Amino acid sequence: MDIDKIRRSAGIIGESDEVQEMLALIGQVANTDISVLITGESGSGKDLVAKAIHKNSRRKFENLVIVNCAAIPAGIIESELFGHKKGSFTGATESRTGYFEAAHKGSIFLDEIGELPLETQAKLLRVIEQGEFMRVGDTKIQKTDVRVIAATNRDLAEEVKKSNFRQDLYFRLKTINIEVAPLRDHISDLHLFIERFGLEFTAKNDIPFKGFSAEAQAVLKHYDWPGNVRELKNLVESILVMNKGERITEDMVKKQLKLDTYNTNPNLPVFVNDNPDKVERELILKQLLFLRQDVNEIKQMITGGRMGTVEEVHPANPALYLPPPASDQNQVSPVMTNIEDGTAHAIQEDAIGETTMAELEHEMIERALEKFRGNRRKTARALDISERTLYRKINDYGIQKKFKD
């Protein structure tokens, strides 16, 4: 199986042995129907692994139903998973299908499986082993064909000892166990994460990206990363907001690391090296930028211009996510594709640090025009902008002459 294809399917970054081995293992198991248990610390990338497994399986054109077991109250989780029959409990005024039915022929990702109540665990084992379940309040056996992918940041062996987790289910799940390494164990990948997260964030928020200095990166390499890649991503974004458009220095990184650790520890005073007004202004600015990012994402969902990572929230239940329809899955705009492939000239190593968003945009438009031999309608569509906008930008950047059709 093609490792690069797996990498791209879920946008997994990393060249270290840890990541390469993980990708190889995903490749070995993806195309089978065996249940998989993904373990690893919070923020280490378990969700991405689950998506990579589904997208590289023969079920890739069917649903991947994502269920966060920790987000659903114990009292209703069975009815959520397996559905219920009308009148089976107070409030059950209609029959309802569960996630296992929604996932029929596809995959179900049970995140935080360690939080599943014991009784529900027994029913889950039955679905895994026999493909059978019953709706709550029903006596009719239902059949389903679902591939189960589970994840946890708990030590399940320990939970079995404490009688919080069924041993039979644990044995069933752990036959294929993908362990996702904590960031501190593949810290050699750090620069790749910084580059990707930095580029993505600045592109979305229209700020130039001038990179992180070697000293700044060295500081980050010595940090312990208890929150793993998720924490790194947040940190990179915060630093870029606080130091808009600047090259990131060692001092900026140290300051933000301190701020973040203070923020997560309520017993420590707020970082007061700066004058409080400035800190406040920066925090407000940061919130505004995040807000803008959210609005952009929502816009993309509404207009259907999905960017690969945006997921549809199931209207009836926010704990359930459905991936975009199969036909859309690889429809990522060329800008994103190039960033992910790392092939675009504009983001080659030596260019980072000097390039502004306007230059990047200019270049993307030229390249797209070239690709479509000056056809503006096709170019606009490929770049996911309107023809009007394209005309305006062609004029702004003065690129029209080269592409007279």
Ligand SMILES: Nc1ncnc2c1ncn2[C@@H]1O[C@H](COP(=O)(O)OP(=O)(O)O)[C@@H](O)[C@H]1O
């Ligand atoms: N190897 C990786 N490559 C790219 N992004 C990653 C990687 N690992 C984690 N991330 C990013 O870090 C964040 C947390 O990852 P996630 O899969 O949700 O972690 P977990 O499920 O283990 O808590 C997400 O934004 C994810 O995209």
Ligand SMILES: [Mg+2]
């Ligand atoms: Mg997760």
